[in-house]
Amino acid sequence: MSTHASEPLLPRGIETSFAGIDAAFAQVGHGQRLRHPRGLTATVIVIGPRERLLEATDALEHLVGVRAILIAEGAETAPTVRVTDYAIAIDGLRGDYINNAVAALRLSSLPSLAWWRGGASASLEGLADLADRLVLDTADPQAGWNHARTLLDRAAFTDLRWTRLTRWRALMAHLMDIPEVRDAAASMTALRVDAGDAHLAHLFVAWLRSSLEWGGKLTVDVRNAPGGAPLEAVHLGNGRQGLTLRLMPGRTCIEAVASVDGRPGASQTVSLGDQGLAALINEELRIRARDVAFEKALAALDPAG
Amino acid sequence: MHDHPLLDGLRIEPTPGPTSIVIFGASGDLTQRKLLPALYHLSRGQRLPARFTVIGVARTALGDDGFRKKFRDSIKEFAGVDAESDDVAASLTQRMFYMSGELDEPALYDRLAVRLRENGGDHGVLYYLAIPPSAYRSVVERLGAAGLTAAERGWRRIIVEKPFGTDLHSARALNHVLHAHFSEEQVFRIDHYLGKETVQNLMVFRFANGMFEPIWNRRYIDHVQITAAETVGVERRAAYYEGAGALRDMVQNHLMQLLTLVAMEPPIAFTAESVRDRKMDALLSVQPLVDGAHGPSPRIVRAQYAAGWVLGAEVPGYRSEPGVAPGSTTETYVAMRLHLDNWRWAGVPFYLRTGKRLPKRTTEIAIQFRRPPMQIFKRVSPTSVSPNLLIVNVQPDEGISVRFEAKLPGTRMQLAPVMMNFRYGTAFGGTVPEAYETLLLDAMLGEPTLFARHDFVEASWALITPVLERWRSAGPKPIPQYEAGEWGPAEVDVLMAEDGRRWRTL
Ligand SMILES: NC(=O)c1ccc[n+]([C@@H]2O[C@H](COP(=O)([O-])OP(=O)(O)OC[C@H]3O[C@@H](n4cnc5c(N)ncnc54)[C@H](OP(=O)(O)O)[C@@H]3O)[C@@H](O)[C@H]2O)c1
Numbered sequence: 001m002s003t004h005a006s007e008p009l010l011p012r013g014i015e016t017s018f019a020g021i022d023a024a025f026a027q028v029g030h031g032q033r034l035r036h037p038r039g040l041t042a043t044v045i046v047i048g049p050r051e052r053l054l055e056a057t058d059a060l061e062h063l064v065g066v067r068a069i070l071i072a073e074g075a076e077t078a079p080t081v082r083v084t085d086y087a088i089a090i091d092g093l094r095g096d097y098i099n100n101a102v103a104a105l106r107l108s109s110l111p112s113l114a115w116w117r118g119g120a121s122a123s124l125e126g127l128a129d130l131a132d133r134l135v136l137d138t139a140d141p142q143a144g145w146n147h148a149r150t151l152l153d154r155a156a157f158t159d160l161r162w163t164r165l166t167r168w169r170a171l172m173a174h175l176m177d178i179p180e181v182r183d184a185a186a187s188m189t190a191l192r193v194d195a196g197d198a199h200l201a202h203l204f205v206a207w208l209r210s211s212l213e214w215g216g217k218l219t220v221d222v223r224n225a226p227g228g229a230p231l232e233a234v235h236l237g238n239g240r241q242g243l244t245l246r247l248m249p250g251r252t253c254i255e256a257v258a259s260v261d262g263r264p265g266a267s268q269t270v271s272l273g274d275q276g277l278a279a280l281i282n283e284e285l286r287i288r289a290r291d292v293a294f295e296k297a298l299a300a301l302d303p304a305g
Numbered sequence: 306m307h308d309h310p311l312l313d314g315l316r317i318e319p320t321p322g323p324t325s326i327v328i329f330g331a332s333g334d335l336t337q338r339k340l341l342p343a344l345y346h347l348s349r350g351q352r353l354p355a356r357f358t359v360i361g362v363a364r365t366a367l368g369d370d371g372f373r374k375k376f377r378d379s380i381k382e383f384a385g386v387d388a389e390s391d392d393v394a395a396s397l398t399q400r401m402f403y404m405s406g407e408l409d410e411p412a413l414y415d416r417l418a419v420r421l422r423e424n425g426g427d428h429g430v431l432y433y434l435a436i437p438p439s440a441y442r443s444v445v446e447r448l449g450a451a452g453l454t455a456a457e458r459g460w461r462r463i464i465v466e467k468p469f470g471t472d473l474h475s476a477r478a479l480n481h482v483l484h485a486h487f488s489e490e491q492v493f494r495i496d497h498y499l500g501k502e503t504v505q506n507l508m509v510f511r512f513a514n515g516m517f518e519p520i521w522n523r524r525y526i527d528h529v530q531i532t533a534a535e536t537v538g539v540e541r542r543a544a545y546y547e548g549a550g551a552l553r554d555m556v557q558n559h560l561m562q563l564l565t566l567v568a569m570e571p572p573i574a575f576t577a578e579s580v581r582d583r584k585m586d587a588l589l590s591v592q593p594l595v596d597g598a599h600g601p602s603p604r605i606v607r608a609q610y611a612a613g614w615v616l617g618a619e620v621p622g623y624r625s626e627p628g629v630a631p632g633s634t635t636e637t638y639v640a641m642r643l644h645l646d647n648w649r650w651a652g653v654p655f656y657l658r659t660g661k662r663l664p665k666r667t668t669e670i671a672i673q674f675r676r677p678p679m680q681i682f683k684r685v686s687p688t689s690v691s692p693n694l695l696i697v698n699v700q701p702d703e704g705i706s707v708r709f710e711a712k713l714p715g716t717r718m719q720l721a722p723v724m725m726n727f728r729y730g731t732a733f734g735g736t737v738p739e740a741y742e743t744l745l746l747d748a749m750l751g752e753p754t755l756f757a758r759h760d761f762v763e764a765s766w767a768l769i770t771p772v773l774e775r776w777r778s779a780g781p782k783p784i785p786q787y788e789a790g791e792w793g794p795a796e797v798d799v800l801m802a803e804d805g806r807r808w809r810t811l
Contacts, residue, residue, distance in 0.1 A: 041733060167317070178323070179427070250392060268353070268396065282735060283316070
């Protein structure tokens with residue numbers, strides 16, 4: 001989809017005003033013949049700059065069982081609204097009215113998830129009170145992370161970079177399940193990460209640091225992999241023992257190898273999983289509690305970036 | 306899996322510790338169709354441990370390469386995966402080994418012991434009996450004799466496939482053989498219906514919601530219908546099916562499991578023993594199916610499919626199927642009415658029906674509620690009020706539906722039933738795991754809730770066996786026929802009509 005400025009959010013939707021949303025919903029609902037009317041399970045509120053919302057629209061089409069509310073922040077008090085059977089897009093709403101709009105449109109009695117694709121990090125404060133969970137997803141996450149740290153007691157936070165790490169974290173943990181590896185863990189203090197997304201790499205490092213509690217002993221070498229996948233490879237070792245995770249050439253699977261005493265011990269190849277936005281948000285929709293591991297990783301990150 | 310800090314807050318969990326799976330019957334249909342694809346999906350979804358091995362055993366000389374080829378063929382056909390270009394498949398293939406030999410030959414087990422030692426002394430070992438039941442005994446005994454049923458480090462468990470015996474006597478004998486070499490905690494009797502998402506959800510539905518359990522009893526429920534309908538005929542399984550029939554093949558295991566999940570009292574906790582104790586209570590409260598001195602119970606109807614038309618094709622009758630005796634009296638259809646002697650269900654009939662060559666493939670539990678005590682709309686609405694229904698769809702479209710009455714829009718007071726549907730396939734994103742994935746993983750994790758306990762299997766056979774004996778002693782009487790593609794013989798409608806009820810149209 002292009003990000004042309006004049007392209008409307010939800011191009012296939014019916015254009016209406018805020019007050020006309022219910023009527024528009026009835027209109028789109030009327031024309032539908034769903035074989036199995038689906039049960040709704042959550043509201044997803046997407047907030048961010050307009051061009052980042054256009055990208056999210058594609059993903060929302062692949063989510064099932066949710067009502068989506070897209071809000072592009074602007075200066076309008078009577079913004080343009082478009083409605084489809086599952087989503088409402090509000091284009092250019094003034095920031096201090098976002099709360100009111102969401103309050104009117106969210107599904108009652110069901111969880112809501114806010115997907116924050118950027119903007120003034122101050123708007124996170126309002127969202128923290130509106131949504132059960134907040135998913136950060138911005139090109140430069142530093143400001144959002146710093147702000148989130150101050151709001152952890154008010155809302156459950158996560159970051160889509162963190163979601164991208166799910167499989168990597170699990171693989172690391174599985175290798176640590178091997179007794180020889182676990183025994184040697186304390187001495188594995190050299191960590192090298194090759195990543196196309198340095199922020200994601202630092203989040204991974206922070207997670208390891210916060211989980212394994214090496215204190216200052218860990219030496220970290222994060223290398224930029226230009227044009228690479230967000231995470232390409234991770235190696236944690238001490239020369240004789242080591243854990244290596246690496247993305248396979250097809251970029252759909254990760255191989256994990258534990259070498260013990262210089263010999264390859266256990267190995268495993270698993271799917272990286274669907275890394276598309278819809279799949280990542282779907283994974284977040286399944287989480288209902290605070291993600292304490294993420295919060296600990298966030299706390300272990302260097303606030304200066 | 307051991308505790309360590311990296312496990313905190315993991316989203317993919319838990320995975321078993323180092324494991325070897327030994328599949329007896331690795332050249333067979335079940336392995337090809339269900340077990341290998343399930344292992345592939347588990348591996349892909351990161352549910353298998355890093356140290357994991359599959360050892361296939363059967364008589365056919367396949368060799369490691371032959372078995373690996375079978376694996377590749379299997380996932381191509383049943384998982385739609387091209388193993389040549391799939392990294393997960395390639396990695397799993399490297400962990401597959403094969404041993405050929407006669408299953409009653411001790412030397413085979415010595416070789417197996419060596420192989421397992423090579424895998425690592427700390428591996429848990431899961432034996433899977435994907436072999437004909439006639440071979441169960443010798444495998445269990447040989448495993449015991451070779452000292453392979455216990456280990457200093459790592460667990461040993463065994464999965465036993467259906468059928469578990471052919472009557473009470475043989476089921477007891479099989480339990481006896483198993484218990485001579487394995488403790489009950491090591492034995493996992495599979496009933497793949499229990500691995501289905503909806504079946505597990507039935508417990509959540511009943512016991513995690515406050516609004517259903519209060520009406521889940523004789524005061525509000527009129528009756529329960531459980532249907533397991535297949536469109537297929539006997540296919541290539543005549544050799545087995547001729548000696549089994551629908552009562553053994555479907556009712557003793559699957560339908561009894563569904564019945565007890567509907568009827569059980571709330572367990573005190575969601576633990577294997579508590580859940581299985583309450584299911585056992587429910588099963589023990591089922592009234593005997595054969596009463597006193599009368600002939601075959603009128604509460605049970607059996608029948609056999611005749612030639613007919615199913616899913617757009619003409620199909621032969623059961624007796625004309627390859628491998629079936631021309632005068633066979635094996636039932637391909639059973640319907641029955643059961644009563645449970647307990648406070649919750651006294652007076653509420655449970656109707657069960659299952660058959661082959663029925664019009665559509667569907668398994669469901671339908672709970673029909675009583676009508677409201679007064680029909681206040683009778684005079685203003687021309688249509689009568691349909692009773693509320695709660696339907697648990699087990700397959701193919703897993704979900705739960707509720708039927709209730711609503712007013713038709715308009716100036717007249719007119720009522721119409723509406724169905725509210727919850728579908729697993731659409732309500733939550735992601736895919737619903739196959740029953741065999743859930744069950745294999747649970748067995749590796751030592752989680753027995755979704756497996757049949759020894760006493761359940763025996764109590765279920767104790768219920769069914771007198772019926773089988775009655776049928777046998779009645780001699781070769783003609784068995785009612787139903788046309789393939791219809792919902793069973795006329796007699797089953799009579800069974801319902803006697804009670805003033807009707808089978809649900811499906
Ligand atoms: N297929 C299914 O979908 C399904 C569903 C539910 C339950 N089951 C149960 O699973 C078990 C296996 O069923 P299946 O359909 O896979 O059967 P199958 O295709 O006939 O396979 C039987 C397997 O056992 C091996 N075997 C070893 N000793 C044998 C012996 N003495 N006689 C015959 N075979 C022997 C066969 O291989 P060799 O000939 O190479 O030794 C083959 O690998 C049975 O208990 C069946 O009831 C199967």
